[in-house]
Amino acid sequence: MTSEAAARRRIWGQLAAVFLWAVAFALVEAAVVVYLRRIFHPGGFAFPLQPRPYDPILGVEVAREAATLVMLALVGFLAGGRGWERFARVMVAFGAWDIFYYAWLWVFLGWPPSLATLDVLFLIPTIWVGPVWAPCLVSLGLVLCGGAAALRVGAGGRFAFGRRGWALALAGSLLIVSSFVWRGEEAARGEMPGPFPWPLFALGMVLGLWAFARAWRRGSGAE
Secondary structure, eight states: OOHHHHHHHHHHHHHHHHHHHHHHHHHHHHHHHHHHHHHHOTTOOOSSOOOOOOOHHHHHHHHHHHHHHHHHHHHHHHTOOOHHHHHHHHHHHHHHHHHHHHHHHHHHHOOOSSTTOEEEEEOSSSOEEEETHHHHHHHHHHHHHHHHHHHHHHTTOOOOOHHHHHHHHHHHHHHHHHHHHTTHHHHHTTOOOOOOOHHHHHHHHHHHHHHHHHHHHHHTTOO
16 A cells, blocks of 8 residues: 555544544534523524523533534644644534534424524624524535545645635635624524525635635645
C-alpha cells in the first residue's frame, strides 16, 4: 500500500469516527429538546411563540448551546493532524450533528412535519429563526466540503484559501447568519415571523461555495 493510499485510509477512518460521534451526539441533543418541549410546549411546538417571563432555565439552555459548540469544535482537533485537516473534521462534525439532530427529532416526535417548518435554530447571541431546510443545506455543504478538504490535506495535498478566499468565506457566513437572525426579534415578541430572507441566505451560500472552490483550485495549482 502506498503512503498516499495509507493516508487516505487513515483519513476515511477518522472521518467515519467523527461522523458516528456526531450522529450519537445529535441523539443526545434531540433528547434534551424532547424534554424541553415537554416542559415548555406540552401542547406542541409552533409559531407564533408565546412570550414568557425570564426563566433561569433559559440561561442554562444558552450555556448548553455554548458547551455544544465547544464539544463540536474540540472533536475535530482530538484526532490530531494538520491545521486544515483538523478544521475540516470540525466542519464534518457540525454538519452531521445538525442534520441528524433533525432526523432524531423526527424519529422521536414526528417533527418537523416538513423541511419548510419554521424552527428556533439558536439562541446565541439572539434568537435565530428559519425553515429547517436552511440549516440542513448549510450542514450538508459543511459535510461534503469538510470531507473533501480533509481527504486532500490528509493525503499531503494543499488547500489554500488566501486573503480573498477568507474574505469570501467570512462574508458568506455573515450573510447566512444575518438571514437566520433577520426575523428573530419578531419571534421573541410572540409575533409570526415574516418570510425567510432566502435571497440573503442564497447569496451567503454562493459566496461560501465560491470560497471553497477557489481554495480547491489554488491547492491544485490552477490559480
